[in-house]
Amino acid sequence: MKVHKKGIVAFGAFAVVATLTLAGCSSSSTPTDDSDAGAEFSGQITVWADTNRAAVLEDAAKKFTADTGVKVTIVEKQMDEVRTQFVQQVPTGKGPDVAVGAHDWLGELVTNGVVAPVELGDRADEFQQVALDAWNYEGQNYGIPYAIENIALLRNADLAPEAATDYADMIAKGQASGAEYPFLVGLDPEASDPYHLYPFQTSFGAPVFGTTANGAYDSTDLQIGNAGGEQFAAWLAEQGAAGVLNTNITPDIARESFLAGKSPFYLTGPWNAADAIDAGLNIEIDSIPAAGDQEAQPFAGVQGFFLSSESENRLAANEFLLNYIGSEEVQTALYEVGGRTPALTASYEAAVSSDPITAGFGEVGANAVPMPSIPEMGSVWEYWGVTEVALINGQGDPAGLWSKMAADIQAAIG
Numbered sequence: 287m288k289v290h291k292k293g294i295v296a297f298g299a300f301a302v303v304a305t306l307t308l309a310g311c312s313s314s315s316t317p318t319d320d321s322d323a324g325a326e327f328s329g330q331i332t333v334w335a336d337t338n339r340a341a342v343l344e345d346a347a348k349k350f351t352a353d354t355g356v357k358v359t360i361v362e363k364q365m366d367e368v369r370t371q372f373v374q375q376v377p378t379g380k381g382p383d384v385a386v387g388a389h390d391w392l393g394e395l396v397t398n399g400v401v402a403p404v405e406l407g408d409r410a411d412e413f414q415q416v417a418l419d420a421w422n423y424e425g426q427n428y429g430i431p432y433a434i435e436n437i438a439l440l441r442n443a444d445l446a447p448e449a450a451t452d453y454a455d456m457i458a459k460g461q462a463s464g465a466e467y468p469f470l471v472g473l474d475p476e477a478s479d480p481y482h483l484y485p486f487q488t489s490f491g492a493p494v495f496g497t498t499a500n501g502a503y504d505s506t507d508l509q510i511g512n513a514g515g516e517q518f519a520a521w522l523a524e525q526g527a528a529g530v531l532n533t534n535i536t537p538d539i540a541r542e543s544f545l546a547g548k549s550p551f552y553l554t555g556p557w558n559a560a561d562a563i564d565a566g567l568n569i570e571i572d573s574i575p576a577a578g579d580q581e582a583q584p585f586a587g588v589q590g591f592f593l594s595s596e597s598e599n600r601l602a603a604n605e606f607l608l609n610y611i612g613s614e615e616v617q618t619a620l621y622e623v624g625g626r627t628p629a630l631t632a633s634y635e636a637a638v639s640s641d642p643i644t645a646g647f648g649e650v651g652a653n654a655v656p657m658p659s660i661p662e663m664g665s666v667w668e669y670w671g672v673t674e675v676a677l678i679n680g681q682g683d684p685a686g687l688w689s690k691m692a693a694d695i696q697a698a699i700g
Contacts, residue, residue: 343360373394392423441572488583
């Protein structure tokens, strides 16, 4: 997917249109056949949102109040405060009716009993499948998704004119370019970055957890320590010994090096793509090349809004969630302020037609898998990154280190 400044200008024009249409949202904001059409709404609801999202929701709240008579109070919160305060306050009756957050919070929110399912009805067909999968927990939907985020491979087409067919081909092309680094990915010296390295791990057939028949992650089926995982561990050690993966190349160093033209390939997210364009690089967005014999699948993180289990006005809150926050106008406006792939298919299709960055990351994201939201994932992160550091730095036998990591994770899960 080729990216250039013309596409960025088009995105700006698209954003202006999105802002103008929000004020006049009507048909997409009216109740659907699956909502409580004709229901009597009253009272008020409170919504927690971070600064960027709050500005968009103020317009939607005014429209909702005009349509239903229900007052909506938008309370601005720092995103890193929302989860903890929601879990603490909802049981006391002091929390909001609706809050913004990430899908991987669901394990904590559901096990604490602070969120209620959100019924999508026929509107489920209007959202991208990975977004629906992410907000599904044990067979029930718990949110209205609005944005999907995943990593992809940025390629400096002036240094590497053609996309790589696999990881080995990428390294060969990178070396042939004459650049200082054949490939860049930022790593933490103490914690590596399992999130960025996960696509390579999946290409060896080593997901973290297996899944149930309905596609949910199964905490009793820890897959990370399988034979594919041991192959991935050996591969990490090889890449570290070759200097391709380097824990001294931090995320900041990787970013600055790529912007300076020191590598043709950079594994990152959309948060760094615009800077590459501004630096004058001839950028294309490629799929992540597989290091093993299976597809390389990155994690998808999905942002959304969820419903308090203690809401005293759940009918109105659900209506605001489904048919206002879930409307094309609001979803498009949320995309405008966040720059992440829209979860609503109609907003996504409009975005990709004008913004090559969204189109590129969206194409790669179609092959992404939701980051596990089950509580047991916390035990995985604790051991995963430090083990990758040891492997990359050649601090032990790869099979032994990986096997110990899997055993430690299993013991922590219980």
